[in-house]
Amino acid sequence: MSDENTTNTRLRPAGKRQITGAEQGRTDRVASSRATDDADARGSRGPVAYVSSVGREMKKVIWPTGREMVSSVIITVIFLVIMVALCASVDFLTHEGVEFIFGF
Template identity: 40%
Template sequence: MSDEQQPKNSGAPRPTGKRQLSGAATTSSADYADKHVVRVEDKNHNDSPGGGVAAFPGEVATEMKKVVWPTAKEMVQYTLITFAFLIVLTALVWGVDTLAGLGVEQVLSDK
């Protein structure tokens, strides 16, 4: 990487993404001052985001129109998948609980 050569007449040095070893800054404070943007406050700008409480119902209606609603067939399918998943997880938790209970009984019971 150190053997990379820059062209002689390239103008400004090409940034390498590395810290300069000499400690010299590659950009001057004048460059930063030139790029500084002064924010102008708008007197008519409303500070409440979204337009306030009065605009909320209209925004909700607009967003609800954008929603892609599932068909009846898709809803039945999603519901059946959800119930099947719940049954499997319930059986898994029941099995772990039963085995843990049997293990605790074995450890704590008098032989």
């Protein structure tokens, strides 16, 4: 039973805004960091503030693993091949139908 729990926790992300080494249930540091971020966003404007806020947001992103990327690419390519085949077959059948009806 413990092996199943450790496997599930390894596959799931821990959270975007989790503070490393923080105790469970403590939110005072998280709340103060959010307040600072909000104050920075309201107080300073310009390209420097924009670039720094983009950097902060990029650190919060949970990036996919290599295996997830490969599976997503394979699924996307398979879907595209199916859709192209579907569109091509509808186009071909429409062309044949118009030729049959109008004799072009």
